Amino acid sequence: IIKRYEGGTYLDLFVIESQxxxxxxxxxxxxxxxxxxxxxxxxxxxxxxVPMHTRLPMILTVVLYVGESKWNAAKRLS
Incomplete structure (x- = not known):
């Protein structure tokens, strides 16, 4: 699911992933x-x-884990 909100010249993306x-x-x-x-x-x-100095969009991704076992995979890149 991608939801886009425009504010001025910025475009930000909020992504929700169900796992x-x-x-x-x-x-x-x-x-x-x-x-x-x-x-x-x-x-x-x-x-x-568009001028290339334009700010890249902020992307916030949220993964909703709905499985039964405990999540034991990486939660971030290290």
């Missing part, structure tokens, strides 16, 4: 999702001739 099982690659997948979103934004800036 029903422990996935050891979750932290890497979140990084990939965020990287793809930023690259999409950069490509759109080039098409619209």
């Amino acid at each position: 029903s099982y422990v996935d050891q690659s979750m932290v890497a997948r979140v990084m990939e999702y965020e990287s793809v979103a930023r690259m999409r934004y950069i490509r759109q800036c080039f098409k619209k001739h």
Whole structure:
């Protein structure tokens, strides 16, 4: 789920991911999702001739784990 809020010239993304099982690659997948979103934004800036010093969007990703066993995978990149 991606929810976009525009304020001035900034576009921020709030992503909610539902996860029903422990996935050891979750932290890497979140990084990939965020990287793809930023690259999409950069490509759109080039098409619209937006100055490249424009701030990149803030992306906040929340993973809601609803599985039964304890989450034992990484929670952040170290």
